Amino acid sequence: MSVQFIISFDCEGKWGMLDREASIFDQRLSRKNLISCYRLIFDILKENQIKGVFAFVGAFTSKREYAIKWLEHLYRSSSAHRDWLRPVFEDKCKDHFMDQFMPELIEMTKSNNHQHEFTTHGFTHLPWDKMDDVSCKLELESILDWTKVNGLNCSTIIFPRNIVNHLNLLKDAGFLGYRRPPNLLFGNRKLNRSYSLFREFIPFFAHSDMARKSSGLIEIPGDFFLNWRSGLRRLVPSSITLNRLSWALRHAKKHNGIVHLWFHPHNLITGNNQVQLFRRAIEKIVKMRDKGQLEIITQHQLSVEKG
Numbered sequence: 001m002s003v004q005f006i007i008s009f010d011c012e013g014k015w016g017m018l019d020r021e022a023s024i025f026d027q028r029l030s031r032k033n034l035i036s037c038y039r040l041i042f043d044i045l046k047e048n049q050i051k052g053v054f055a056f057v058g059a060f061t062s063k064r065e066y067a068i069k070w071l072e073h074l075y076r077s078s079s080a081h082r083d084w085l086r087p088v089f090e091d092k093c094k095d096h097f098m099d100q101f102m103p104e105l106i107e108m109t110k111s112n113n114h115q116h117e118f119t120t121h122g123f124t125h126l127p128w129d130k131m132d133d134v135s136c137k138l139e140l141e142s143i144l145d146w147t148k149v150n151g152l153n154c155s156t157i158i159f160p161r162n163i164v165n166h167l168n169l170l171k172d173a174g175f176l177g178y179r180r181p182p183n184l185l186f187g188n189r190k191l192n193r194s195y196s197l198f199r200e201f202i203p204f205f206a207h208s209d210m211a212r213k214s215s216g217l218i219e220i221p222g223d224f225f226l227n228w229r230s231g232l233r234r235l236v237p238s239s240i241t242l243n244r245l246s247w248a249l250r251h252a253k254k255h256n257g258i259v260h261l262w263f264h265p266h267n268l269i270t271g272n273n274q275v276q277l278f279r280r281a282i283e284k285i286v287k288m289r290d291k292g293q294l295e296i297i298t299q300h301q302l303s304v305e306k307g
């Protein structure tokens with residue numbers, strides 16, 4: 001049996017960082033830069049005939065008027081949303097969101113012969129542990145309306161910040177699976193951050209995983225984050241990251257495992273030599289695929305297969 005491989009993209013622009021002021025003011029994340037980085041990703045995937053999983057934040061990929069209508073409704077109706085969305089309505093920040101509505105990304109994704117999978121990354125990117133059931137139902141309502149308006153059928157989710165919660169509500173809404181967070185050792189966020197940086201330097205820590213069932217949904221492995229070459233992570237040589245990927249793929253071959261590579265498209269703008277790293281990772285995947293040793297699948301396919 002060949003290795004199963006998934007590639008997913010957490011697509012959010014500035015919406016993923018509403019609680020980080022420096023990112024809201026980051027001029028590198030302009031509409032122009034974001035569109036060209038998505039175009040580059042679509043081109044690279046098309047060139048290599050790879051289907052990807054695009055996890056979109058609803059507000060980010062909607063027309064401005066439509067998104068604002070929902071955002072105002074959520075802001076008014078739920079205190080969790082009010083906290084999260086504050087910068088969007090605040091005088092000092094709100095102008096920095098005016099260019100963060102990009103419905104054209106949906107068309108760009110569709111234009112690849114419908115091969116890519118559309119999945120949700122929330123409508124607002126509010127982390128799911130911040131919501132009670134009532135707020136979460138509102139968030140889900142906005143997600144489902146976004147799918148309807150865009151003619152999409154999302155059967156899987158990639159949780160904002162990888163924080164898994166409210167699986168029962170997702171199951172009731174007809175979802176089949178979600179991406180499991182990277183395997184971390186500690187209950188403490190700071191320790192986990194140090195551990196995940198540390199393991200970037202140790203190729204043989206990388207391995208593949210199996211899908212599991214949890215609360216009636218399929219837990220899709222999601223352990224391989226493509227190192228974002230920024231801050232301290234910039235110290236990790238690209239050759240080591242690629243070597244980690246090779247270890248994970250070898251492990252998958254031996255154990256019939258799944259390797260799931262993911263990152264944020266905007267990392268290609270802010271990471272050092274990030275595009276080159278992405279291209280080299282893709283080369284590795286294509287080489288194995290062309291030898292018949294690897295099959296590229298989507299989250300939806302895996303969820304149906306294991307469901």
Ligand SMILES: [Zn+2]
Pocket residue numbers: 010012016121125159160161
């Ligand atoms: Zn995110």
